[in-house]
Amino acid sequence: MQRVLMAAGISEDVVSQRPSNRQHRLVNKTLRRLEKLHEACADPRLGLKSSSPYLLELLPETASALRRVWEPYRGLGAFTGPAPGEDEAVFLGLHARTLLAQTDRALLLFKEAKEKMFDETSSYRKDLTKLSLLFSHMLWELKAIFPGDRYHGNTYNLTKTEARDFWKMTFGNKCLVRWSIFAEKLRCVHPFQEGLESVALKATLDLTCNDHVSVFEFDIFTRLFQPWGSLLRNWTQLAVTHxxxxxxxxxxxxxxxxxxxxxxxxxxxxxxxxxxxxxxxxxxxxxxxxxxxxxxxxxxxxxxxxxxxxxxxxxxxxxxxxxxxxxxxxRPDHKAKVKVTQEQYELYGKVGSSFRLCKICTQEEKDTRIEPCGHLVCRRCLDSWLQKSAGHTCPYCRCDVEDTEPVEVEPYQPKHKQEKESDTDDDHEDIELVVKQMASLRKKAPERKTAQQ
Structure with a gap:
């Protein structure tokens, strides 16, 4: 446990593998502070508007989620439940401490501002709004790592394929990495400078402001600044200089x-x-x-x-x-490359089709990958489908479309058979549809033969 905590940059006094009475007191203290902050925000003179993020709803929801997530590790007055896994324990401890720190920041604003807090144009009021966004980010992260109030940080599935590969190969099943470690690894594939550029990148990535990057925060960042091939260039032009x-x-x-x-x-x-x-x-x-x-x-x-x-x-x-x-x-060179395997080339050849062509219109080349299922279509067909369908779902498998990415299909060259490689992130085509086409062709073949006779 000590080794894991040190790797994440967290000391033993932040969290132990089995939640101690200290963590028990930490969570209870955080719940009390959240209630106190809610009372301050309920002052009618504040006149908070009910549009998102609405603190009068956000704070009770945060407290409720915190109770549910910690409940399995709590007994009557002490933690007596099962010990969480190492990564789960690290996340739980850091989240609780960060939430308490940000709640105290908000309460301090009320104490310092006094009557100025009721002025919507005051700097104190603007700072409270920023904190409301931070509380919202923390709640979203907690829900994402604990869907159904159970830990799934070790199986969190990033939306973008290349981002998913990078995280898995670099950090395995960890759900939380200290910023300094994350930055060192990211710099190997997307170079960026130390100093101001690094500080700006951290401010954009570290949504919960705790000097760590979670798999959830990385997912959000890569979805916002896609495509992967020009990730930091996109970030620079859209978030730094725009x-x-x-x-x-x-x-x-x-x-x-x-x-x-x-x-x-x-x-x-x-x-x-x-x-x-x-x-x-x-x-x-x-x-x-x-x-x-x-x-x-x-x-x-x-x-x-x-x-x-x-x-x-x-x-x-x-x-x-x-x-x-x-x-x-x-530019096209920013598109992700999709390689056609020999098996895919031969399969499509048997049905008289081309892997590169969209299966919906059979005219345009596939240029869009649907996330998270990975199916490939042309942009025009996908846009038309999404406009006509009741929900935003994939036209093949009907899963929810969480994102899309521009891609370029590289044709298969038969003369390079010795260079054949297995790529699990190639097009996850709906094989069932292809099989049906092949079956239809086989069925028609005897009919044509009979007609000729």
Whole structure:
């Protein structure tokens, strides 16, 4: 246990393998502070709006989730339940301490602000809003690592294929890694500089502000700044230098900010969605002066901004005339490569088809991979399907579409058979459909033979 804690950068006094009375007191103390903060936020003079993240709902939900997650390890007045696994224990201890620290920060704001807290324009009120976003991130993370109130951090399935491979090969089944260790490993595949660039990257990745990166936080980051091949380049152009990016903004604040530009249609900003982690929310001023905010479903942000610009929606980032050119991020060489295996080549040859062509329209080449199932289609067919279907599901297997990624299918070259390789992340085609086509061809063959006779 000592070795695991040291590797994660956590000392023995933070958490032990079996929760001790110290952790018992820590959790109870955190629950009391959350209740105290809820009482402060319930002051009618504060006038909190019920749009997400709404502290009067968020704080009780956080306390309830905390109780449920710790319940299996608690007895009457002491921890007497089963000992959690090592990684689970590390996460539980760090989460509880971080939650207590952020709750104390919020209570200190009320103490220092006094009457200024009731002024929506005060710096204290803005800091409280930022903390509400942090509380929301922590709750989302807890739910993701403990779905159904049971630990699944060791089996968490990252949405993006390349990100999943990187985490598994580098950190195995760990759900939490200290930032310094994570940064060292990430730098091997996506170089970045020490100093300001590293600090900015940490601020974007470490959503819960505890000097660690969880598998959940890494999943969110890679979904936001896809595709993997240009991950940090995308992050730099979209979150570091882009004037339209707003790091800590709620729905109401976005409305207020865009309200500064009623006579400049096409003004826009984008931010992390408060209700759908891993998705972008884009707001813009319409030609009528209205403000519309939409959440991207399955389109990379840079592509949505390029498309919106061509349609006259996203013209002026935060009302500024200079709109960054993101076309470089749309180059084909940023697409993930999908290699066709010999088996796939031969199978499709038997049915008179091509692996590269979309199976829905049989005309366009496959250029989009659906996550998490991995099926390949052309973008046009997928967009048409998603518009017509009741829910956002894969047209093949009907699983929920959590994300999409642009890909390029590399044709199979028969002369290189000796270079054949097995790639489990190639197209997970719906084999059942292919088998049905082959069966249909076999059935028709005897009929044609009989007709010829």
């Amino acid at each position: 004037p339209g990016y707003m790091a800590f903004l709620t729905y109401d604040q976005a409305l207020s900010r865009l309200g500064r530009h009623p006579r400049k249609p096409g003004s826009y900003i984008f931010r992390l969605s408060c209700t759908r982690m891993g998705q972008w929310a884009i707001g813009h001023v319409t030609s009528e002066g209205d403000i519309v905010q939409t959440i991207l479903e399955n389109t990379p942000l840079y592509l949505a901004l390029l498309q919106g610009h061509s349609q006259g929606r996203y013209l002026y980032p935060d009302g500024q005339d200079a709109n960054p050119d993101l076309s470089a991020l749309h």
